[in-house]
Amino acid sequence: MLLRDIAHSRTGDKGNISNISVIAYDMAHWPLLEAEVTxxxxxxxxDWLEITRIERYVLPQLGALNFVLYGALSGGVTRSLALDAHGKCLSSAVLEMEVPR
Incomplete structure (x- = not known):
């Protein structure tokens, strides 16, 4: 199944860094998220992005994972020629990740 079947996400960005949270719809799916979304x-x-480093923060009380992606935004909004250089579109890409049932 796709991650979007059991979770939603929120994003933010600053410069060339994207911040993506993956949040379980139901706490029953939290153990799967914690184990599989590494x-x-x-x-x-x-892999199509030039991410230089990823930090992962585990927030079990919220049923959430937070990822900080360095180098993910092609230099950032003011430096990139991409149509949408914000991190918001990355949340959709992350939710397309496959996880086991």
């Missing part, structure tokens, strides 16, 4: 899997899933 830095390594996220890096592989977003």
């Amino acid at each position: 830095r390594e899997r996220l890096q592989a899933h977003l």
Whole structure:
């Protein structure tokens, strides 16, 4: 199944850094999110980006993971020629990650 089936996300960005939270719809899915949505899997899933480093923060009380993606925005909004250089579109890409049922 896709991550979007069990979670939603929120994003933010500053310069060339994107901040993405993945939040379980139901706490029953929290153990799966915590186990399967790792830095390594996220890096592989977003391999088309020039991410230099990913930090992962675990927020079990909220059923959420927070990822800070360095180098993810092609230099940032004011430096990129991309149509949408904000981190908001990355949340949709992250939610396309496959996780086991």
